[in-house]
Amino acid sequence: xxxxxxxxxxxxxxxxxDILIARGVGSCMIVMAYDKxxxxxxxxxxxxxxxxxxxxxxxxxxxxxxxLLVSELKKKGVTNVKKLEIRIAGxxxxxxxxxxxxxxxxxxxxxxxxxxxxxxVGLPLSGEDVGGTTGRSISFFxxxxxVSVTKSI
Amino acid sequence: xxxxxxxxxxxxxxxxxxANAAGTALSNLTNQTVSNIxxxxxxxxxxxxxxxxxxxxxxxxxxxxxxxxxxxxxxITFKKKYALLLVDMLMDKKLGTxxxxxxxxxxxxxxxxxxxxxxxVSAVANFLNTKIGVDMPLSxxxxxxxxxxxxxxxxxxxxxxxLITDANFSINNEIIGAKIYFLFEPSTVRGLLDKASKx
Numbered sequence: 001x002x003x004x005x006x007x008x009x010x011x012x013x014x015x016x017x018d019i020l021i022a023r024g025v026g027s028c029m030i031v032m033a034y035d036k037x038x039x040x041x042x043x044x045x046x047x048x049x050x051x052x053x054x055x056x057x058x059x060x061x062x063x064x065x066x067x068l069l070v071s072e073l074k075k076k077g078v079t080n081v082k083k084l085e086i087r088i089a090g091x092x093x094x095x096x097x098x099x100x101x102x103x104x105x106x107x108x109x110x111x112x113x114x115x116x117x118x119x120x121v122g123l124p125l126s127g128e129d130v131g132g133t134t135g136r137s138i139s140f141f142x143x144x145x146x147v148s149v150t151k152s153i
Numbered sequence: 154x155x156x157x158x159x160x161x162x163x164x165x166x167x168x169x170x171x172a173n174a175a176g177t178a179l180s181n182l183t184n185q186t187v188s189n190i191x192x193x194x195x196x197x198x199x200x201x202x203x204x205x206x207x208x209x210x211x212x213x214x215x216x217x218x219x220x221x222x223x224x225x226x227x228x229i230t231f232k233k234k235y236a237l238l239l240v241d242m243l244m245d246k247k248l249g250t251x252x253x254x255x256x257x258x259x260x261x262x263x264x265x266x267x268x269x270x271x272x273x274v275s276a277v278a279n280f281l282n283t284k285i286g287v288d289m290p291l292s293x294x295x296x297x298x299x300x301x302x303x304x305x306x307x308x309x310x311x312x313x314x315x316l317i318t319d320a321n322f323s324i325n326n327e328i329i330g331a332k333i334y335f336l337f338e339p340s341t342v343r344g345l346l347d348k349a350s351k352x
Contacts, residue, residue, distance in 0.1 A: 008302060009200045024209030024298015027306050047200075047306050060200065060309075094303030095217050095291035106306045135299020137210055152212060152296050 001143075006030075006043045009060040013042035013072045016143040023137045025090040027107035029062050029114055029130075030138050033069055034085040034145040035078045041142045042076070044069045048106065049113035062113040066121075087127040087147050088114055089138045096133045107131065156196070156314075156342075163349045164316055164342065165194040167277050172320045172333055174276030175229070175269045182265055183242040185325045193319040199309050202301060202317070202334070209298025214254070216266030217304050219288035220274055225337040226288075227270050228304040230297060235329045236262055242324065254294055263292040273333065281348040301334065308336045 001017040008028060012020055016039035022030045031044040044065045051061035058064035070081055078084070091107040111130050118125060129136070129149045139148045156164070172192040180187035203209065214236030217228045231239065237251045240258045243265055244251075251258050267290040278285040293300060305315060316335040321328050337345075 007204045024203075024206070024296040024302070026295075026299030026301070026303030028302050047302070047309055057200070092299065092303070094293055094295065094299055107303070133293075135296040137296070152210075152299075 006045045008045050009047055009057055011042060011044050011059045011065065011069050011072055013040070013069070013076045014142060015040045015076070018142050020140040020142065021138065022090070025136045025138060026092055026094045027110065028090050029088065029107075029110035030090040031062070031066055031069060031114060032087045032089075032138075032140045032147060033073060034087070034140075034142070035073065035080075035083065036085060036145055037083070038077060039142055039145075040073060040076050040078055041140060041145065042069050042073050043140050046110065049109040062110050063117050066114065066117045070121075081121075082123070084123060085126040085145055086118060086123050087140075088125065089129045089147065089149050090136055091130045092132050092134060092136065094133065094135065160346050161196060163346055164196070167280065167345065167349070168192070168194045168316050168318045168333070168335060170280050171227075171273035171277045171335075172318045174272040175320065175331075175333065176322050178269045178272035179239070179265075179322055179324065179329075182268060183239070183324060185242065188323045190321040190323055190328070192321075195317055195319075197315050197317050199305055199313050199315055202305055202315050203298055206297055206301065210296050212294065213297040213300060214262050214266075214292065214294045215297075215300045215304075216263070216270050216290050216292045217300075218267070218270045218274070218290040220285055225335070225341045226304060226307060227273060228301070228334040228336065229266060229270055229273075230300060230332045230334075232330060233294065235327075235331070236294075238327055239265060239329060248325075248327070259292070259294070262294075263290065266290060266292055277345075281345065281352070283348055304334060304336060308338060311338050312336070 051064035176189035212233040318333040
């Protein structure tokens with residue numbers, strides 16, 4: 001069993017019994033996909049909702065990052081994408097109080113982005129812990145597909 | 154955006170000026186002599202800022218303020234134990250009295266953070282002989298990783314660099330460490346460099 005830290009703007013795909021961990025997540029969006037049959041899972045640690053035409057790192061964005069996550073899982077051996085269990089966590093508003101500036105509401109926009117993406121590809125959400133105003137640490141246990149979220153407050 | 158060596162030096166100098174002013178503000182607030190022990194300034198890629206934090210789950214008290222019509226922001230983080238010491242100094246209590254944040258100490262920290270951040274920004278503005286607008290400050294006490302990621306995503310759409318100052322303020326035999334993140338948009342930093350080149 002290995003604990004693997006999934007860094008910001010990156011994707012990690014592995015199999016049981018590894019644990020994928022994103023520590024100290026604020027407004028970033030953590031997307032987890034799990035193939036229960038093969039016990040293969042992947043975690044995306046995306047920063048921003050949508051990729052622009054000139055951006056190059058797909059894992060930095062929720063929409064392009066999700067596509068990349070799915071293709072990485074296929075490379076790892078996942079055959080039936082429709083059976084993937086999807087869970088999301090993160091996307092908090094760490095500095096509540098300012099609502100005028102849409103830039104500080106990246107968390108909310110990240111949530112919208114993943115929901116739109118999942119509707120587009122026709123995958124349901126199996127679980128979520130998103131929004132709020134506190135940071136999270138997220139662990140994804142690949143031996144059973146369980147996700148544990150800890151908050152500091 | 155790409156910066157040449159001279160431009161980078163100018164930015165580092167501006168960050169040092171800001172950090173020293175922040176130290177002076179702390180001195181005035183706590184009525185103590187404060188020395189800023191050689192602040193270290195570095196320019197970091199947006200994607201690496203959080204990844205270079207050793208323990209992203211460590212609790213910090215942070216102040217974030219938008220500057221320049223909200224195009225950029227300044228974030229200051231103090232490890233929680235240091236923030237509590239500052240609250241004690243500010244409220245004239247024996248050091249170590251405040252063990253956990255309550256409404257009063259949060260408010261005191263928010264006010265202190267506001268003054269310190271504004272001192273940083275106005276020192277940079279004064280040096281450049283210009284005006285820099287400051288937004289309402291926002292504070293939080295949470296994991297350092299979450300605080301930093303929330304602050305950097307605000308500028309990550311357009312910018313790829315963050316200027317980080319590692320400051321250590323020596324106050325009353327205590328070394329209070331702080332990290333000051335200057336998160337800017339390319340147009341903002343270009344404006345600052347233009348002003349600096351005319352000095």
